Amino acid sequence: MTIFIENRSMVTPGEIIAEGNYNVGQNVYRKDKRIISQVIGLVSIKDDYINVVSLKGKYIPRVGDTVIGKVTDVSLNTWTVDIASPYPGILRPATSLDRRFDPVKDHTRKFFDIGDVISAKVFSFDRTRDPVLTLRDNNRSGSTTFLGKLIGGRVIEISPSKIPRLIGRRGSMISTIKQYTNCRMIVGQNGRVWFKGNSFEEEYLVLQAIEKIDREAHTTGLTDRVKEFLEDARKKMGKPTAKGEQPKK
Amino acid sequence: MTNKEKTVLITKNGIRHDGRKKTDLREIRFEVGILDRADGSAIIYWGKNKILAAVYGPRELHPKHMALPDRALIRCEYRMATFSVTERKSPAPKRREKEISKILAEAIEPAVFDYLYPRSVIDVFIEVLQADGGSRCASITAAALALADAGIPMKDLVVGCAAGNLNGEVVIDLDDVEDKEGQGDLPIAVLPLSGEVVLLQSDGVFNPEQYKEALDLLMDACQTIYKLQREAITNKYAKITEEIIEPVEVEPEPTEAKVEKKKGEKTEEKKETEEKTPKKKASAKKAKSEQSEESEKKKKTSKKKEKKTPPKKDEEAKE
Incomplete structure (x- = not known):
């Protein structure tokens, strides 16, 4: 029962993290009694679980995730959606429209066309079938994100493993960005972020902040640094932090 | 021709034509994540070799009928640039390139947890910009780094190295001259943690003792290269960290x-x-x-x- 690598330090594939009866968490595998990393990432040891938080990688759909996708194909009764994953998302009218859909009379293109950006939830996914998306939210806890066609705004794509960092603990990072830039943001678990602001400058600020987080995700004290960056940027814009001090709406 | 006959591959003191000793490696240097549009990338400078590796995926596979129901398909393409060798090389892929593409894909496969991404494909592209012997070993070493950089789960990095037979002396890491004029060439690729051999080719003549000696020397050499490989990864992220930490203080x-x-x-x-x-x-x-x-x-x-x-x-x- 020994741990060779310090918590939160960097590992590479094939690096031995621990030896003994530890539980195998994410991105590690066991060989004999040794726990070995599978990816480049940061070690996180919780209780007896040894995890590695990956720094890069493709999005693997999980049921219930909010994703931002782009419609790539339209057929009589399905939309194929690119969700930045090895598997294309499938969206059907029955689980996405508010009204009855008759494939004989109605046209799928009238609702979503190729190139439209949508936010959706993953309804089902397993290794054998492509993920099915839905625009209905069965989340009863109250907090709802908008699901449907996203009109205007911008989309930026970052590594999906950095999304938890972008959101921050209890949404601290994302609410900071929202406060300082007055932008609407929707974060997809697939690494895509949609945002729309009142001005180009503010949108650009969001873009810069997200890129900063993507680049520096493996370092500590990131929330403070992003806050500092946004404050400085607002000063340069001639709009000092006044709006940032307000509690969020 | 007279020149070629004159080149002394190895002296009695065990000094090779470029001044190296039996077990000396050429200088090896890596850079990770140098291509923006690839999911993962790396370049390796190994002696005079300059080899670029790019990884795309796991991504959707077209044509769909090639997809494997239980794991990801690993495709590899090894290509030599026309200017990579002294005599212009025709850009059309020849038998040698097809062979190397195949053996590279097969050497990478045991290292990758391909069952995590069924029905998808992992594409590895290898572009030899400058070749000077041992390019398949260098390619594998670079490809492993690019795969790791792409965030693809792997058992271990893969390391390649070659041994050779120069007038009966077993040496490590052949360059182009030694490869062409020596008596034997033995490229190998291993998973350094477990010592599994994922690639073993053998050209020319080795007697049993020489073969054993070559394998022993190669295992040690691979461990040395493995260290460099890991350093290359940590350096990439350490650089960013340094950039951040210094400005905060200053x-x-x-x-x-x-x-x-x-x-x-x-x-x-x-x-x-x-x-x-x-x-x-x-x-x-x-x-x-x-x-x-x-x-x-x-x-x-x-x-x-x-x-x-x-x-x-x-x-x-x-x-």
């Missing part, structure tokens, strides 16, 4: 200087306005004093932040 001074500069500019402007409109004097003075207060506050806050940062690190560690 930054407060330049930013304050900037603020002061700005103040200076503004005050000059205000002086002009004062001259023009004496009524606004009072308000301008107020503004000045406010500004100075603000700047003081800023300084304070920045200092506070510095103090605050260490405990927050701990908090994050708890996460």
Whole structure:
């Protein structure tokens, strides 16, 4: 029962993290009694679980995730959606429209066309079938994100493993960005972020902040640094932090 | 031809034609993540070899009928640039390139957890920009780095190296001349952690003792290369960390200087306005004093932040 690598330090594939009866968490595998990393990432040891938080990688759909996708194909009764994953998302009218859909009379293109950006939830996914998306939210806890066609705004794509960092603990990072830039943001678990602001400058600020987080995700004290960056940027814009001090709406 | 006959591959003292000893490797250097549009990439400088590796995926596979129901397909393409060798090489893929593409894909496969991404494909592209012997070993080493950089789960990195037979002497890491004029070439690729051999080709003549000696030397050489490979990965992220940490320590001074500069500019402007409109004097003075207060506050806050940062690190560690 020994741990060779310090918590939160960097590992590479094939690096031995621990030896003994530890539980195998994410991105590690066991060989004999040794726990070995599978990816480049940061070690996180919780209780007896040894995890590695990956720094890069493709999005693997999980049921219930909010994703931002782009419609790539339209057929009589399905939309194929690119969700930045090895598997294309499938969206059907029955689980996405508010009204009855008759494939004989109605046209799928009238609702979503190729190139439209949508936010959706993953309804089902397993290794054998492509993920099915839905625009209905069965989340009863109250907090709802908008699901449907996203009109205007911008989309930026970052590594999906950095999304938890972008959101921050209890949404601290994302609410900071929202406060300082007055932008609407929707974060997809697939690494895509949609945002729309009142001005180009503010949108650009969001873009810069997200890129900063993507680049520096493996370092500590990131929330403070992003806050500092946004404050400085607002000063340069001639709009000092006044709006940032307000509690969020 | 007379020149070629004259080249002494290995002297009695065990010095090779380029001055190396039996077990010396050429200089090896890596850079990771050099291509923006690839999911993962790496370049390897191995002696005179310059080889670029790019990884795309796991991604959707077209044509769909090639997809494997239980794991990802690993495709590899090894290509030599026309200018990579002294005599211009025709860009059409020849038998040699197809062979190397195949053996590279097969050497990578045991290292990758391909069952995590069924029905998809992982594409590896290898572009030899400059070739000087042992390019397949260098390619494998670079490809493993590119795969790791793409965030693809792997058992271990893959390391390749070649051994050769020069007039009966077993040597490590053949270059182009030794490869062509020596008596044997033995490229190998291993998973260094477990010592599994994922590629073994053998050309020319080795007697059993030489073969054993070559394998032993290669295993040691691979461990050395493995260390360099790992360093290349950690260096990539360490660089970013350094960039961040240094500015945080140094930054407060330049930013304050900037603020002061700005103040200076503004005050000059205000002086002009004062001259023009004496009524606004009072308000301008107020503004000045406010500004100075603000700047003081800023300084304070920045200092506070510095103090605050260490405990927050701990908090994050708890996460």
